[in-house]
Amino acid sequence: MFGARCLLRALRSCSSAPCPRHKPSAKLSVRDALGAQNASGERVKVQGWIRSVRSQKEVLFLHVNDGSSLESLQVVADSSFDSRELAFGSSVEVQGQLVKSLSKRQNVELKAEKIEVVGNCDAKPSSKIKVPEENFFNVPVFLTVSGQLHLEVMSGAFTQVFTFGPTFRAENSQSRRHLAEFYMVEAEISFLESLQDLMQVMEGLFKTTTMTVLSNCPEDVELCHKFIAPGQKDRLEHMLKNNFLIISYTEAVEILKQASQNFTFTPEWGADLHTEHEKYLVKHCGDIPVFVINYPLALKPFYMRDNEDSPQHTVAAVDLLVPGVGELFGGSLREERYHFLEQQLARSGLTEAYQWYLDLRRFGSVPHGGFGMGFERYLQCILGIDNIKDVIPFPRFTHSCLL
Numbered sequence: 001m002f003g004a005r006c007l008l009r010a011l012r013s014c015s016s017a018p019c020p021r022h023k024p025s026a027k028l029s030v031r032d033a034l035g036a037q038n039a040s041g042e043r044v045k046v047q048g049w050i051r052s053v054r055s056q057k058e059v060l061f062l063h064v065n066d067g068s069s070l071e072s073l074q075v076v077a078d079s080s081f082d083s084r085e086l087a088f089g090s091s092v093e094v095q096g097q098l099v100k101s102l103s104k105r106q107n108v109e110l111k112a113e114k115i116e117v118v119g120n121c122d123a124k125p126s127s128k129i130k131v132p133e134e135n136f137f138n139v140p141v142f143l144t145v146s147g148q149l150h151l152e153v154m155s156g157a158f159t160q161v162f163t164f165g166p167t168f169r170a171e172n173s174q175s176r177r178h179l180a181e182f183y184m185v186e187a188e189i190s191f192l193e194s195l196q197d198l199m200q201v202m203e204g205l206f207k208t209t210t211m212t213v214l215s216n217c218p219e220d221v222e223l224c225h226k227f228i229a230p231g232q233k234d235r236l237e238h239m240l241k242n243n244f245l246i247i248s249y250t251e252a253v254e255i256l257k258q259a260s261q262n263f264t265f266t267p268e269w270g271a272d273l274h275t276e277h278e279k280y281l282v283k284h285c286g287d288i289p290v291f292v293i294n295y296p297l298a299l300k301p302f303y304m305r306d307n308e309d310s311p312q313h314t315v316a317a318v319d320l321l322v323p324g325v326g327e328l329f330g331g332s333l334r335e336e337r338y339h340f341l342e343q344q345l346a347r348s349g350l351t352e353a354y355q356w357y358l359d360l361r362r363f364g365s366v367p368h369g370g371f372g373m374g375f376e377r378y379l380q381c382i383l384g385i386d387n388i389k390d391v392i393p394f395p396r397f398t399h400s401c402l403l
Helices: 002-016 030-035 148-158 195-216 216-227 232-241 248-255 275-284 338-348 356-361 375-383
Strands: 038-054 060-066 071-079 091-100 109-120 158-167 181-190 245-248 290-296 314-322 327-331 368-374
Touching: 030 038, 030 071, 030 109, 038 071, 038 109, 060 091, 060 109, 071 091, 109 232, 109 338, 148 158, 148 368, 181 195, 181 290, 195 216, 195 232, 195 290, 195 314, 195 327, 195 368, 195 375, 216 232, 216 375, 245 248, 248 290, 275 290, 275 314, 275 327, 327 375, 338 356, 368 375
Parallel strands: 071 109, 245 290
Antiparallel strands: 038 060, 038 091, 060 071, 091 109, 158 181, 181 368, 290 314, 314 327, 327 368
């Protein structure tokens, strides 16, 4: 009993007396750690993957990267930390003191006090898992080619809406600019009455996004411009400083007909524009992005607004063509008039399937429009990368869906 009381008093004494503690380590990204101005021994925690290991008699050097920077952070540790688990590709959490580096190769380094391997790098291939096929929805379903129709519903309540997600196309193409699965930024805007207003939003999105990327990720962009696309920096600046041009589809066809270049596909009014046509038009316009507007009704989907301009009969559609890529944006004013949309659906045999869409025009319909921008093509455009399969981690295209 006496021993128990003594132990209790001792525990109470320890719990009430202040105990010396290390200041908690602040969690930093590799980018923030490398950019630290006053590296004077503050305790930090960095998580990432080992990019290289160099072991000496008394010192262990690791280079750790978390994807936030092209440059890795050097970790210096006592050789007692050396382990087979500290291998290339292993994920680690390192705690220690951020100090000025003695080496001229980097400004700071992390003097490790604790290294924890979060995940080993196991090179053994994993076995494939077979998933049984099931009729999950009890009705035939299809992969989406766009979120536009859903956005039109939402724009009836929130005025300006957008989405960013995967879309799918079953185009039998092996070209450098087509994928079966790609990502798209899509937007819908209510109370939009002209293509001019829509094009202003599209141009603003391109320029604002690009300037943000150049400001926040200069090293990544410079890497591509230096080693993959020399001269792309100047071409990009040329796009940003000039107002985008506007020509009609009819004017575009006339320009192509008068071109000295021989095209694989002969340009003619009523035919779609091909990549070779799009790239020529951009060059003809001085390598400035160009909007092509008012396409023939027969070329476009049922939801695009009828211009009522017989005998040509065009719709208020717009494509933005950019250097090196061709079409980047596609958009239109949507047909908000009930009877016009009803006639278009009837011609296409889609009235029953899209009755819900037609009903949107019955209850508070407003002039509206929207667009979609292919994200991978956008990356091609600003980085100067020729093949679209090089700007997506897992490219899926005709006859290829490995992952």
